[in-house]
Amino acid sequence: MRELNPNDPPVCKRTSNQRNRRNTSNGTITFERMETEHYEQLVEERTLELARSLDREKALNDMKAQFVSMASHEFRTPLSTILSSIGLIELYDGHDHVHNRAKHIERIKAAVFDLTSILDDFLTLDKLEHGKVAIHRSAVLLRSFLQGLLDEMGSLATKKELQVHFRYRGDKETVTDPKVLRNILLNLLSNALKYSPSGKRVWLSACVSDKLITLNVRDEGIGIPEEAKASLFKMFFRGENAVHIQGTGLGLNIVQRYVELLQGSIRFRSSKKTGTVFSVRLPVHIDR
Structure with a gap:
């Protein structure tokens, strides 16, 4: 007979004494039956779990279908x-x-x-x-790190005859994931350059305090229409004034997720035909 576990679900038990032809005992058999109420609760939990799995699968399939549609065009x-x-x-x-x-x-x-x-x-x-992006903390000399990113974007800025300005204030060293931070800023900077007409200006500014890094990417580009602002970070979303420019509509969604991985926040302000400012706030030292 198995050992009872205190974590086992509630059961109803019935013991039967088994006898042979000589009326001597062959032992006992215990029948266990799970209580109806607990059984129904268990079924409900499993059903909800299955429904959530199906929803995740549907969302993934929808995302893939949207990508195929977008890719066939782009x-x-x-x-x-x-x-x-x-x-x-x-x-x-x-x-x-x-x-x-x-x-x-x-x-x-x-x-x-x-x-x-x-x-x-x-x-x-x-x-x-799928939660497969891991965070790897390391010390980053932020000023030289940011200057390196601007150097990477230099050829695109030169090609479009854009002026790029850099401002930095505060401490030099932070502890973060440099690869994730690089992806955040390259995406925001490439957007600023891509959506700015020739001859305009782009700024990257950084302010580092005791606990907070504030990074601003500002441009004088086409701006974001008012009706598009609520959907800006959604997957595959593109504003009506940006659909003629090459892009997937995934970049800002990815940026937002990366910022959250670094325990930060992102916000923006924008006016159509005037320009946009994206502001990213991150801890100077991430916890993990």
């Missing part, structure tokens, strides 16, 4: 660019067309970068959805 432009540029490179034969070939090779590189960015966004989102 992939067309870079793929067309690649194919047309390859065709033109084949025509540009000889030393007289070195410049033209180089121009189209750069167009191919940019198109491949766009395709890679789309896939990276989706893979990152998939990892976040």
Whole structure:
């Protein structure tokens, strides 16, 4: 007979004494029956758990369907660019067309970068959805870290003739996850550059106090329409004034999730045709 566990569910017991033909005991058999009320509660809990699992699965399938729909549209432009540029490179034969070939090779590189960015966004989102993004704390010299990010974005700023300004105030060292912080800021900076017309300005500013880092990315770009602000951080959402610009609609959703992983918050203010400021607040030292 099994040992009873105090954590076992309530049961009703009935013991039967088994006898043979000589009327001597062969032992006893105990029949256990779970009480109806507890059994119904258990079934209800399992049903709710199954419903939640089905909801998660449906949400994941919906996300994948949205990605396929988005990708089928967003992939067309870079793929067309690649194919047309390859065709033109084949025509540009000889030393007289070195410049033209180089121009189209750069167009191919940019198109491949766009395709890679789309896939990276989706893979990152998939990892976040499944809780597979781990935080790795390390000391970061923030001022030089931020300057390095601006250097990475320098070619895009130069290409669009944008002025980029950097301001820093406070302590130099923080403890955070540099990879996650880098993804947050590269996304916000690339958006600021992408949605700003040529000749405009972009700012990155950082203020570090005893307990808080405040990072602001400001631009003089197209701005965010009032009706779009409530949905800005939703997956695949894009404002009406941004749909003509290459993008997945995943970036800001990913940024928000990354900020939460670093125990911070993000907010913004924006006016259409005037520009946008994203403000990220993070602890100077994250707990884990």
